[in-house]
Amino acid sequence: MTSSEDFVVTDRGGIVENRHRIHAAVVDTKGRLLYALGNPERMTLARSAAKPAQALAILETEGFAGYGFDDADIALMCASHSSEERHIARTRAMLSKIKAEEADLRCGGHPSLSETVNRAWIRQDFAPTAVCSNCSGKHVGMLAGARAIGAGVEDYHLPNHPMQERVKRTVAELCDLDVRDVEWGIDGCNLPTPAFPLDRLARIYAKLASAADRDKAREDLPARDAALARIFRAMARYPEMVAGEGRYCTVLMRAFDGALIGKLGADASYAIGVRASDETRRLGADGTLGISVKIEDGNLEILYAVVTELLDRLGIGSTEIRSRLAPFHRPQRVNTMGVTTGGVSFPFKLRGSKADGDDPRLAAPTR
Amino acid sequence: MTSSEDFVVTDRGGIVENRHRIHAAVVDTKGRLLYALGNPERMTLARSAAKPAQALAILETEGFAGYGFDDADIALMCASHSSEERHIARTRAMLSKIKAEEADLRCGGHPSLSETVNRAWIRQDFAPTAVCSNCSGKHVGMLAGARAIGAGVEDYHLPNHPMQERVKRTVAELCDLDVRDVEWGIDGCNLPTPAFPLDRLARIYAKLASAADRDKAREDLPARDAALARIFRAMARYPEMVAGEGRYCTVLMRAFDGALIGKLGADASYAIGVRASDETRRLGADGTLGISVKIEDGNLEILYAVVTELLDRLGIGSTEIRSRLAPFHRPQRVNTMGVTTGGVSFPFKLRGSKADGDDPRLAAPTR
Numbered sequence: 177m178t179s180s181e182d183f184v185v186t187d188r189g190g191i192v193e194n195r196h197r198i199h200a201a202v203v204d205t206k207g208r209l210l211y212a213l214g215n216p217e218r219m220t221l222a223r224s225a226a227k228p229a230q231a232l233a234i235l236e237t238e239g240f241a242g243y244g245f246d247d248a249d250i251a252l253m254c255a256s257h258s259s260e261e262r263h264i265a266r267t268r269a270m271l272s273k274i275k276a277e278e279a280d281l282r283c284g285g286h287p288s289l290s291e292t293v294n295r296a297w298i299r300q301d302f303a304p305t306a307v308c309s310n311c312s313g314k315h316v317g318m319l320a321g322a323r324a325i326g327a328g329v330e331d332y333h334l335p336n337h338p339m340q341e342r343v344k345r346t347v348a349e350l351c352d353l354d355v356r357d358v359e360w361g362i363d364g365c366n367l368p369t370p371a372f373p374l375d376r377l378a379r380i381y382a383k384l385a386s387a388a389d390r391d392k393a394r395e396d397l398p399a400r401d402a403a404l405a406r407i408f409r410a411m412a413r414y415p416e417m418v419a420g421e422g423r424y425c426t427v428l429m430r431a432f433d434g435a436l437i438g439k440l441g442a443d444a445s446y447a448i449g450v451r452a453s454d455e456t457r458r459l460g461a462d463g464t465l466g467i468s469v470k471i472e473d474g475n476l477e478i479l480y481a482v483v484t485e486l487l488d489r490l491g492i493g494s495t496e497i498r499s500r501l502a503p504f505h506r507p508q509r510v511n512t513m514g515v516t517t518g519g520v521s522f523p524f525k526l527r528g529s530k531a532d533g534d535d536p537r538l539a540a541p542t543r
Numbered sequence: 544m545t546s547s548e549d550f551v552v553t554d555r556g557g558i559v560e561n562r563h564r565i566h567a568a569v570v571d572t573k574g575r576l577l578y579a580l581g582n583p584e585r586m587t588l589a590r591s592a593a594k595p596a597q598a599l600a601i602l603e604t605e606g607f608a609g610y611g612f613d614d615a616d617i618a619l620m621c622a623s624h625s626s627e628e629r630h631i632a633r634t635r636a637m638l639s640k641i642k643a644e645e646a647d648l649r650c651g652g653h654p655s656l657s658e659t660v661n662r663a664w665i666r667q668d669f670a671p672t673a674v675c676s677n678c679s680g681k682h683v684g685m686l687a688g689a690r691a692i693g694a695g696v697e698d699y700h701l702p703n704h705p706m707q708e709r710v711k712r713t714v715a716e717l718c719d720l721d722v723r724d725v726e727w728g729i730d731g732c733n734l735p736t737p738a739f740p741l742d743r744l745a746r747i748y749a750k751l752a753s754a755a756d757r758d759k760a761r762e763d764l765p766a767r768d769a770a771l772a773r774i775f776r777a778m779a780r781y782p783e784m785v786a787g788e789g790r791y792c793t794v795l796m797r798a799f800d801g802a803l804i805g806k807l808g809a810d811a812s813y814a815i816g817v818r819a820s821d822e823t824r825r826l827g828a829d830g831t832l833g834i835s836v837k838i839e840d841g842n843l844e845i846l847y848a849v850v851t852e853l854l855d856r857l858g859i860g861s862t863e864i865r866s867r868l869a870p871f872h873r874p875q876r877v878n879t880m881g882v883t884t885g886g887v888s889f890p891f892k893l894r895g896s897k898a899d900g901d902d903p904r905l906a907a908p909t910r
Contacts, residue, residue, distance in 0.1 A: 180547075186841075189728030191738045193588050193810055194841040197564075221560050284879030298665045309879060361556030366880040371558045443560050473840035474553075474561040512651030512676060513733040
């Protein structure tokens, strides 16, 4: 179930301009692969799409509850935020909750992921510092976790720190992998970042959605599932904390209003967890859906277009809901004089374990 | 001589992050394909890498000489400039030479290709207009050409305008193609932009370098070759006009000091024309070399890395000269805390028509 022929194509006046190779996996609660594009087992650096899994390790530290973090704080732990005022203010408030200071953070400042914020910073000659990092929430969380388990806080970011060892075990468990089968690099924010087969990223998000379903059904959940449900709820309820104004994750989660969570990873990975519904069952899912995508060349604009196309093909959410993602789905190719110069097309076919060939919506649109 | 396995790889801690497919062609004065990567005949939108060919059509209009354009003006006609003060001032001066005004230009403003210029614009709340377009020189040239041939100037940018019809013929001739075998889209600046097999782009630049060689040898050149030689000389002598401070084309041409010209095209195409030397002859070239590159996904950072790697592999210029391109060759993968997180590697092998397998420099370095 691997293909080297799954591409997104951009054109100029009908002439192919660029092609971007796609990998995707759609799994259900049990981790069964339902649909695929490219290589669904591509060893993939999940980057910030792994944040909910890293956050789980933080929530599971003894004494974590004592800090009084609320759901918006947890959403920020899972965020790649735009460094808007509300994100920076919340980072500072979270630091206060654990009686720490900005100097304790082991991340650095960088230009904002939001062009609007960046322009304001340039006008004010503002030099971003650690609290402005798009990963600031995760860093405060790791610092809190390190303190909660009584480990040193100066080096909470190092791969062999006890907190990071916990993260490694937690991520592997969520992936249903041996800890030795997950590889680790160093992220842009200086924390370890995991790599594992792409379908395992989908599996993590299917589990998050499944825990949310069972929580909603008022089941008496084991501690891990309760924590996973809390993470899902936090991201779904505070989508503006997870990214920022106008950003894809925020727009997506606002549009779906609790039915799913979605999270970007740098260099174009993405993961979505969809709560169980008639829609997921119609696709052959036993319960929830997990969707993971990686663009081989790291192009973010193409990533958002593909994720939106996949939601369309799979029929997740109403047409009205998905229409709110239209600007991401078919990004305008308009030149400096307002003339449309070309477009983006999706001439691929989702390969299914069951429905392959049966469902016309899964095939490429006629061109 | 086609391969689907030619990639540049970026990694994070040794784990593959992204892969970028490469196409390249290396030809000689006679248009013979000497070396290739990917599909050297990939139908490619050359974008601004075609500007010297478009400029030739302008230089060949009757009465062009009467406008008094100098070589720096011609360099700007071939430019994708950074909208620095000197570029905008020269655009205005060129408009004066043809007694035209900014309002006569059919391009629009856009953010500068230079981050430094952009930041200054944001601080000053400056809204860029037509003279700031990175293609402003080409537009003034087209306007001059339209006037020189006595055609309307209001619609000089439209595909069926007599000036653009001339451009179509000229581009096809330089490609050694029938005019019907070149396809055209609309560029970001609103002028038509050609697509043709990638090796034909290399051929255009080999011709530019060949004309420069013969001009230098004080041969009595036909008008077309004299114009091609003038374009080569203009670009080589005024590299700061072709791009801008710190940009690849400018750094490259400064480093090689007249031995070659190089030009970027948007969405990651590149072309180089190398004057004949022992270096080009050692590679099996009859005279000059033309090199063309296209990154399948349009990534510019990867494009510059690949072009520099190719110059290394082919042994064009001294090690000292090529060392000035080092920041482009292996772009630093350093995170917000100054930690190196990974690198860029070039695990491909140039396929040669002759020397394939013979020359160790053409193979991928051991990793």
